Structure formats: structure tokens, C-alpha cells
Amino acid sequence: MAGQxxxxxxxxxxxxxxxxxxxxxxxxxxxxxFRDRSxxxxxxxxxxKGYSAKTVQTVIESLKNDGFLNDLxxxxxxxRTKNARGLSPELIFYKLKSQFGIDDETAHSAxxxxxxxxxxxxxxxxxxxxxxxxxxxKKMDEIRRRLAAFAVRRGFSPSxxxxxxxxVMKSIAEGHQDENNR
Numbered sequence: 589m590a591g592q593x594x595x596x597x598x599x600x601x602x603x604x605x606x607x608x609x610x611x612x613x614x615x616x617x618x619x620x621x622f623r624d625r626s627x628x629x630x631x632x633x634x635x636x637k638g639y640s641a642k643t644v645q646t647v648i649e650s651l652k653n654d655g656f657l658n659d660l661x662x663x664x665x666x667x668r669t670k671n672a673r674g675l676s677p678e679l680i681f682y683k684l685k686s687q688f689g690i691d692d693e694t695a696h697s698a699x700x701x702x703x704x705x706x707x708x709x710x711x712x713x714x715x716x717x718x719x720x721x722x723x724x725x726k727k728m729d730e731i732r733r734r735l736a737a738f739a740v741r742r743g744f745s746p747s748x749x750x751x752x753x754x755x756v757m758k759s760i761a762e763g764h765q766d767e768n769n770r
Contacts, residue, residue, distance in 0.1 A: 606640040612647045615639070620651075624662045627652070628689020663690050663698035674711035677703050679743025709752065712739050716756040732757060 604611060612634055619625060619633055627648055634644045651657040663684055670680045677699045684690040684698070716735045723731045732753050739749035 604638040606638055607643055609643055609646055612639045612643050613650070616647050616651060620656060624665060625657070626659050626662050626688035626690055627657055630657060659690055659694050660698060662688070663694055664702045667698045667702040671703050671708050672711065674708050674715060674742050676708065676743030677705070712742060712744070712752055713756050716753065717760065720756070720760060728757070
């Protein structure tokens with residue numbers, strides 16, 4: 589459609605004026621209602637909707653100045669959430685950079701202030717205990733390998749993962765011994 593200005597939105601087929609700052613603010617607020625977003629993520633979403641780079645930059649700067657957009661606070665929140673799910677700091681750092689465009693300094697700062705290794709390890713061990721029920725009947729080496737692989741997928745080194753798997757298996761075995769001695 590040569591000569592027509594703007595782009596169509598995916599859902600409603602309406603035309604967007606790439607220079608309409610008011611409309612871009614409304615779109616940004618709608619995106620921020622659902623969850624916090626990084627500057628990089630919000631910029632990409634607004635550009636995908638068809639707003640011009642100049643309009644998007646104006647909206648981003650205004651949202652940052654008004655406190656609606658803060659990469660450090662976003663990163664801290666992300667670290668707390670992923671820490672509670674048992675992810676390693678290395679994997680969290682990678683996700684912050686690759687998925688959300690957070691710079692190294694901000695990612696390191698968020699991890700340093702919010703990451704609790706003991707909490708992550710405890711969560712991994714808890715999840716490994718649950719996973720054990722699906723591994724009944726398997727050989728001990730296979731159980732150990734699968735539990736360790738689970739921790740490796742969450743970003744822990746293989747040596748840490750095998751150590752955690754050993755600890756979980758040992759505590760489960762000790763629990764069974766205690767039950768049998770009653």
C-alpha cells in the first residue's frame with residue numbers, strides 16, 4: 589500500500605501513526621500494566637507496533653524520568669524471582685543480558701544485591717526430591733545423572749550439580765533408614 593502512512597496493528601487492523609506520542613504512551617502503559625519491562629524490551633515492543641524510533645525514544649525517556657521504567661529495579665525483581673526458582677547467578681545474568689538487554693554493570697549489581705545462593709540451592713534440592721518420585725526403579729547412577737542434569741539445566745556447574753544430587757540422594761536414603769528403624 590504505497591503512499592499510506594503508518595502500520596496496521598495485529599489485533600484490530602487499525603492504523604498507527606508512527607509519530608503519535610499519545611498513542612505510544614498508551615501502548616507503553618498497557619504493556620507495563622501486565623508486568624515490569626526492561627527499557628530494551630519496551631523499546632522493541634513499541635517499534636514492533638510501528639512507532640518511529642524518535643517517538644519511542646521520547647516515550648522511553650519520559651517513562652524513565654517518571655519512574656515507570658527502571659532497568660536496575662527490573663533486574664532486581666527478575667533476580668529475586670529466578671533465585672526463588674533455583675536458577676544459578678550465571679544463568680540469571682545470561683537471561684538478563686540476552687532476553688532483556690540489561691547491561692553488564694546493572695546485571696551484576698542486581699545479582700550482587702538480591703541473589704541468595706543458599707536459597708537457590710535449597711530450592712534445587714527440594715525440586716530434586718520431588719523429581720526422585722518419577723525416577724523410581726532406575727539404577728542409582730542414572731538417578732544421580734538425571735538429578736545432576738536437572739541442576740545443570742538451571743545453570744549450576746556439573747560438579748555442583750552432582751554434589752547436590754549426592755546430598756539429596758543421601759538425605760532420602762537416611763530418611764528411609766530412619767523409617768525402617770522405627
